[in-house]
Amino acid sequence: MPLLSLGSLKLKNPLMLASGTWGFGETLPQEVLKGAGALVSKGISLFPREGNPPPRLSETPCGLINSIGLENPGLSVFRERILPRLLSYGPPVVVNILGESEEEFLRLAEGLCGAGASGLEVNISCPNVKKGGIAFSQDPEGVFRLVKRIREVWKGFLAVKLSPVGPVSEVAQAAEEAGAEALTCANTYPALSVIREGKGPRFHLGGLSGPAIKPLTLRLVYELSRRVKLPLIACGGIVSGRDAWEYLLCGARAFQVGTATLLDPRAPLRILSELDALAKDG
Ligand SMILES: Cc1cc2nc3c(=O)[nH]c(=O)nc-3n(C[C@H](O)[C@H](O)[C@H](O)COP(=O)(O)O)c2cc1C
Structure with a gap:
C-alpha cells in the first residue's frame, strides 16, 4: 500500500492514536501499537505535572468528560525513558507538547x-500565562507567533491541535501561514457533569470527548477543509470505520482515535479493518 503523506510525515495507514488516551502504551496490545499509522504521545510539558485531583473522569450519554490536568513526567523523563520505547514499536512518533508560554513551547521543541x-503536535488549548491566562487557541496572532518560532527550531513534521471553540478558522489560517504542516481537528469541548455523591452533588468540569462530539467536529472538519489547504487530521468521537470514513469524506486526510481506545484497547485495529471493508465496497 502506498504511504500516506501529511506534509513531511509518511504514514502506512490513516489511523493515529490520539494524545492522552493510550497512556504511554503500557496496557495496549503490541499489535495495536505496531499497527497504527502514527502514535501521538500524551501531552508533554517542560517539567513534570501532577495533574488534577479526582474526579478526573465522568461519563455522560455517549461521551466522557476528563479533567486529567495534563499529568505527565516532563521532558527529560519522557525523552530518556519513554520515547525510546515508543520508537521501538515502529510507527512514527509525534510528541504532543504543551506549554504555558512561548518560551516553554520553544524549550520543548529544542529539547x-x-x-x-x-x-510535534502543538496543543494550543493551554492558558498563556503571559497573556493573563487566555488560551493560545483564542488568539490567532499569538498562534501565528508561536508556530513561527517553533518552526525556526523544529525541522520535522509540525501539526497544530486546534481547540473546537473560539475563532477556529482564524487560528487555523494563522497556523497555516506560520508554517504548520497539518492541523488536528480537534481537542475536547468544555463541558460539565453533575456527580451525585455521599455529601451531595459535585460539579465536574472538563473536556467532552467520544461519540457525543462527532457531529460537531465533523462539521468543523468540513468547514475547515474549505478554508485551509493544510491536511486535516480529524479527531472527535471516532468509534467505527464508518465514523472515520465520514471524516475522510468531509475533507480529512487522516484521523485520530481517542476515547474508543480507552474503552477498548483493540478498537483502533477494528476501526481500520471496518474502514478497509468500506473502501472495498466502494
Ligand atoms: C483521558 C484523556 C486525556 C487526554 N489528554 C490529552 C493530551 O494530553 N493532549 C491533547 O492534546 N489532547 C488530549 N486529549 C484529547 C484527545 O486527544 C482527543 O482530542 C479528544 O479526546 C477527542 O477525540 P475522541 O472523541 O476520539 O476521544 C485527551 C482526552 C482524554 C479523553
Whole structure:
C-alpha cells in the first residue's frame, strides 16, 4: 500500500492514536501499537505535572468528560525513558507538547530535536500565562507567533491541535501561514457533569470527548477543509470505520482515535479493518 503523506510525515495507514488516551502504551496490545499509522504521545510539558485531583473522569450519554490536568513526567523523563520505547514499536512518533508560554513551547521543541520523534503536535488549548491566562487557541496572532518560532527550531513534521471553540478558522489560517504542516481537528469541548455523591452533588468540569462530539467536529472538519489547504487530521468521537470514513469524506486526510481506545484497547485495529471493508465496497 502506498504511504500516506501529511506534509513531511509518511504514514502506512490513516489511523493515529490520539494524545492522552493510550497512556504511554503500557496496557495496549503490541499489535495495536505496531499497527497504527502514527502514535501521538500524551501531552508533554517542560517539567513534570501532577495533574488534577479526582474526579478526573465522568461519563455522560455517549461521551466522557476528563479533567486529567495534563499529568505527565516532563521532558527529560519522557525523552530518556519513554520515547525510546515508543520508537521501538515502529510507527512514527509525534510528541504532543504543551506549554504555558512561548518560551516553554520553544524549550520543548529544542529539547526534542535529535531525540528520534518524527513530529510535534502543538496543543494550543493551554492558558498563556503571559497573556493573563487566555488560551493560545483564542488568539490567532499569538498562534501565528508561536508556530513561527517553533518552526525556526523544529525541522520535522509540525501539526497544530486546534481547540473546537473560539475563532477556529482564524487560528487555523494563522497556523497555516506560520508554517504548520497539518492541523488536528480537534481537542475536547468544555463541558460539565453533575456527580451525585455521599455529601451531595459535585460539579465536574472538563473536556467532552467520544461519540457525543462527532457531529460537531465533523462539521468543523468540513468547514475547515474549505478554508485551509493544510491536511486535516480529524479527531472527535471516532468509534467505527464508518465514523472515520465520514471524516475522510468531509475533507480529512487522516484521523485520530481517542476515547474508543480507552474503552477498548483493540478498537483502533477494528476501526481500520471496518474502514478497509468500506473502501472495498466502494
Ligand atoms: C483521558 C484523556 C486525556 C487526554 N489528554 C490529552 C493530551 O494530553 N493532549 C491533547 O492534546 N489532547 C488530549 N486529549 C484529547 C484527545 O486527544 C482527543 O482530542 C479528544 O479526546 C477527542 O477525540 P475522541 O472523541 O476520539 O476521544 C485527551 C482526552 C482524554 C479523553
